[in-house]
Amino acid sequence: MTATGIGASVRRKEDFRFITGKGRYTDDINRPGQTYAFFVRSPHAHAAINGIDASAALKMKGVLAVLTGDDIAADKVGGLICGWMIHSKDGSPMKAGAHPALAQGKVRYVGDHVAVVIAETYTIARDAAEKVVVDYTVLPANADTASAARPGAPVVHDVAPDNMVYDWKLGEKEPTDAAFAKAAHVTTLEIVNNRLVPNPMEPRAAVGDYDEGSECFTLYTTSQNPHVARLVLSAFIGIAPEHKLRVIAPDVGGGFGSKIFIYAEETICVWAAKKVRRPVKWTSDRTEAFLADAHGRDHVTHAQLALDAAGKILGLRVKTTANLGAYLSTFSSAVPTYLYAPLLSGQYNIPAIYAEVDGVYTNTAPVDAYRGAGRPEATFVIERLMEVAAREIGRDPAEFRRQNFVTTFPHQTPVIMCYDGGDYPQALDKALELADYANIGKRKAESARKGLLRGIGISAYIEACGIAPSAAVGSLGAGVGLWESAEIRVNPVGTVEVLTGSHSHGQGHETTFAQLVSDRLGISIDNVAIIHGDTDKVQMGMGTYGSRSGAVGMSAIVKALDKIEAKAKKVAGHVLEASPEDIEFKDGKFSVKGTDKAIDFASLALQAYVAHKFSGQELEPGLKEGAFYDPTNFTFPAGVHICELEIDPQTGIVTIDKWTAVDDFGNLINPMIVEGQVHGGIAQGVGQALFEGAVYNKDGQLLTASYMDYQMPRAGDLLSYDIAVTNTPCPSNPLGIKGCGEAGAIASPPAVINALTDAVGHEDVPMPATPQVLWRAAQRAVQKIAAQ
């Protein structure tokens, strides 16, 4: 391993601009003559629009335009789409209600886009928006997940009169029922997976620009996948054909899924730029982000686990209602189906699984992928069941898990996935040791002496990353393939530009991708530039989400590097007067086997471009290669997280005392960055378990629309984590890497809740487990202990 190669904790190349205030985020971008957009949003969860009177706003000095759904319709701007087709049990396609970028006749959630004011300044646009008078007839709202599809509920979209987007299933019902029929023990749980707001610290923003001379649009936007945005804006929304539309996602301040989607605001900015013949900028404020960014999770689940008399799992039965909100966001349909149910098997050998998922419409913000997307929900179901089942049958939760682990690979589950490798007992052993699990009894007794309740909770998770191959996801309904592209451009001086379809919004690709290239080509990491996030530079790509950039994006770079090496060997053959088969490439040098004839990488690059040593007929000049990489399988990171905590029964305040994480991500490129991803993921998962929850009242008003009401985890709420890894290299990609971006958020919520329930005497605890919830549970626990 070199100091900057694969496996080294190289300090990040991108940091310099961020720590000196020179990052360039979308809101930092200003175009000459720029105007500002402000959206008139629905204050009602459900209402008919009878008319919009913008005359007072239009009279204000500095207002250029007020645009509404009628203007969208007149310009034939297409609606926003959902790109993953899900079929119901009876084979019928999901029921996708129309999703215009500006409402047409009806609003369906608080924050829905009614009109946009475009003005000379942000302040004028905001003031003018207050003068736009919208005549609403308020309709009853349907805001509750569990009862959204009840008979007589208010109908969100006429295409779905029962508010059902789909009723979908995975696995086989009969064998699962048969497994339950012969069970010695059945564990049953009712689970609510609380609704979350992703909250990247950078709010969404967009600058739309139109050049009349070239008839080209440019959209600067906070996107995790600018190419997918361009594809949707071109092919479906119809802004402009792809060669007339450039999408740039510059520095992006976190995404966590919420910046994957193609939203109304970005669409409107680029469309309106042509209408007002000026650039149009929009920057979300935080309240708008709470109202209109796609939310995450929001499941209500009934789950059952069947065991035989020896504690072996016989079957799993899950029935979930998933709230998809008022409209189907870009990937929303896939999240509670194919990203969820295939992971229900966890790390366990479960012979029969049957899952039913009802996707429902409600008068709430659209719900889509948020860090982990479906996999945290699945992990929560299986890991809560495992914990509760172990306690019900009087087994140690760790040993009960171990008894049921998958131990041979490949392992085909009853729910699509074929696990290709892993060592689950090894991670468990390591985690138990690091957590000093053996002595938990002593620590509990010490806490009890102080009047505190101590608990420990295990979560053994598995997730699927790098969702692929394209043909497989296509057969499951995905509208796009999930490959990745890379292009390597070697310059005549030997520096290298890598163009990637992956997008970094905190993940550190400028460093990790450069490590890979520097390692392979034997050149300094400073001579490698990673270029991403601009559709005019990178031809096509699928972007970054689902922990796919390492496993898929870097594998594409490897494939392009293979081609570079092959071509370079041919050039070297001519320069060194040897056959390309006799050329070796090592440590940045091409040499003729068994001789001292050699040329370094930079000199070789120059030779490729001056092209004096070979004829253009036998070998093309230049050194530039591209590749598209389509994986052979998902990757399956897995691991064990253990949370140990103390509750003060007087206050309901919980203190997490120790966090142990042992993750198997396969090979690591940069351990420092991997650990950082785990830290951040755990914090979000602890946030879900203890603090965060988006709450709509029965009228569909969002009660948690600011940081005053929605509790984000703060430094003082959290602790430093103990992190370790195991490594079973992934067999499905050339680098052996599995992906690490979501593991923390997937593993942690059940670890916290399992620990809390352990502390309060096995009573169920909902998320978020606020001090009030815990105080009540702890009081009952204390009384129970006293009674004994």
Place this chain on the structure above:
Amino acid sequence: MTAVSMTVNGQIVSADIDPRTLLVQFLREQLRLTGTHVGCDTSQCGCCVVHVNGDALKSCTTLALTCDGAQIVTIEGLATGDVLHPMQAAFRENHGLQCGFCTPGMIMTAVELVRRKGANLDEHTIREELEGNLCRCTGYHNIVKAIAAGAQAMGAAAE
């Protein structure tokens, strides 16, 4: 429009502004100092922290007019030429940032924290003092480490 004048990163700046202009708008939009960020509208996130007369202040909740005559330092003014401030260097060395959006506010908060509480900061103190700063990426683990190391480095540099 009202006239305002202040010293920003050592330079005197004067402008006629709408009295409603917030300090953060003045810095970002008039002076194009875009290192100071806006992450919320309820004074909760700390992405906007700058130093006003040496105090860490949320520039999103400060009218530019109230800073008339003040000395302002933003993240752009922290390094000396090419030499990073020790706290900046510590954030990089300890991987105290991912997307970088909260980072300027974190660093400005941390520098002022060291001025108030000295170079020997324990983990508990750092976590408590970060009450006004949100980060969604790092889980704070490495930010806490970075601030402890940056504080030590500031202490050593001052000796």
